[in-house]
Amino acid sequence: MRTQMCGKVRLADEGKEIVLCGWVAKRRDHGGLIFFDVRDRSGFVQVVFDPKVLNETSFETAASCRNEYVVRIAGKVRARPEGMRNSKILTGDIEILAQACELLSPAETPPFATDEDAEVSENLRLKYRYLDLRRPSLQGNLMRRHQMIRTIRSVLDRHDFCEIETPILYKSTPEGARDFIVPSRMSPGQFYALPQSPQTLKQLLMIGGMDRYYQIARCFRDEDLRADRQPEFTQVDIEASFLPKENLFVIIEDVLKTLWKEVLGLEVKTPFLRMSYREAMDRFGSDKPDTRFGLELIALSDVFKKSEFQVFKSALTVNVVGQPGAIRGLVVKGASDQFSRGEVDKLQEELKAFGAKGLLSIKVQEGGQIVSPAAKFISDSERAELLSHTKALPGDQIFIVADAKAKVVYDSLGALRLILGKKLKLIPEPSAKVFNFLWVIDFPLMEFDEKEGRYYAAHHPFTSPIADHVQKLRENKDLVNIVADAYDIVLNGMEIGGGSQRIFTTDLQDSMFRALGISKEEAQEKFGFFLEALSYGTPPHGGIALGVDRLAALLSGAQAIREVIAFPKTASGSCLMSETPSGVSPEQLRELSIRTVMPQKS
DSSP: OOSSOGGGOOGGGTTOEEEEEEEEEEEEEETTEEEEEEEETTEEEEEEEOTTTSOHHHHHHHHHOOTTOEEEEEEEEEEOOTTOOOTTSTTTTEEEEEEEEEEEEOOOOOSSOOSTTOOOOHHHHHHTHHHHTTSHHHHHHHHHHHHHHHHHHHHHHHTTOEEOOOOSSBOOOTTGGGOEEEEOSSSTTOEEEEOSOOHHHHHHHHHTTOOEEEEEEEEEOOSOOOTTOOSEEEEEEEEEESOOHHHHHHHHHHHHHHHHHHHHOOOOOSSOEEEEHHHHHHHHSSSSOOTTSOOOOEEOTTTTTTOOOHHHHHHTSBOTTSOBOEEEEEEETTOTTTOOHHHHHHHHHHHGGGTOSOOEEEEEOGGGOEEOTTGGGSOHHHHHHHHHHHTOOTTOEEEEEEESSHHHHHHHHHHHHHHHHHHTTOSOOGGGOOOOEEEEEOOBSEEEETTTTEEEESSOTTBOBOGGGHHHHHHTOSGGGOBBSEEEEEETTEEEEEEEEBOOSHHHHHHHHHHTTOOHHHHHHHHHHHHHHHTTOOOOEEEEEEEHHHHHHHHHTOSSGGGGSSSOOOTTSOBTTTTBSOOOOHHHHHHTTOOOOOOOOO
């Protein structure tokens, strides 16, 4: 139907007769002449309808067209008159002198304008997502995502990986409460689960001798959503046998370096910086630190280890697994006049979401004096040691969080660091194109849940401890301090991928289940097929999964991953366009042997 796409016509095509198809983006009448901006996925081009050139029928057709009508136009490319060229667009040097116009499809007046400057609520955009998709920026995001996946496939192919699909209908995982379940008509009362990850499947591929596998995998998780979460998401799932962690890092760095070069035209320096989980938490209060700015945490437990101030004293008590709490702070240089008591109260309120019971503010004055609600509880020697330890000067402000749970301290100050980074404009703007890649390594293998009185796998139960800690796991000793052979790849404070080296012997897998309180019967019920597979000669293997949605958002400069997904869900997990989730007929439920029980209203 067409010979060329709208956005690809150039001055080199001057004099050519071409045929275009697309949507009328804008229509203007100028003294007998009609102008269209005709748009397709590639961009738009200006078309001129001159009654002296067109036959009467085609001109009347053009005159009847309105915005978002679909048209087919035949015409000749000509250079725009001097002074009328538009250097801001790729087709700004030329225009199309129409020779024929055919209306392919009329359009109702859309509920909102599809140009970039239109102020439209996100819910309205999502309800009419097919119209929102006509925006050049959204189309550009999806095209960039396509380019990104094509590049990833190319790099992994170069490293001898094989793309293999795994089932979508599979078995519920240990985190079954977060699974989407699918009833089986042929097996009443039995259910499939949609995979949260192809974890056991890709390990089975390694046992099957496939050596190097990857998949652009669709995954599903029934959990609360945020700007960077969707109930269904895409990841580049990777697994390899006989490949040391160091070699896997080189491959992943090659993937990311090539992506940034081909998609953004930017050179990324490799190898990436590495940081242990413990260092990341101690310095930044986060296992996915944004290293583009400072404002690092400072350990203060030693400063106040003899304090009689009850807040500090209770924070340093030893908890149920023998781990003490923590006192940490951060110093904002020259900021003592920027934070009023009311502003500190607002910060304190925000930190409650992370479990903080309070936020202590200390302003440093001339002569080393301090102004703080807790000043009377801080001795002169503690004050001197605090100023020495933090290197705080007059005009600086110190923020401190203390808690018997070190995690509360880290989470709270990590969040405060980001809040202050934004408020004080310490974080580079996206236009600066600063990309700090970071490997975070040596995570804890497991975490202790005080309410449940048991350990949980920090990553998943197939993660191997580092070689030096294998014996600890076998002996079921010092579990809280066992380090996992796990790693995350972080970019500008966002985790874009995570993985680990896997347990590949049945005896160590049994030890892991024992440490997690999973009985042999439960392990057999949930993982019997997998445990049997381990016994038939399993190679050392490991892998990683990269978040496609997050990567696409970072490469596109999008604020939320919804902007790089064609048909995303809302924060409540619903699709406003198709009005899902939705009910099904009683006949369908009967056929599936299902009866629904609605929750009672409180």
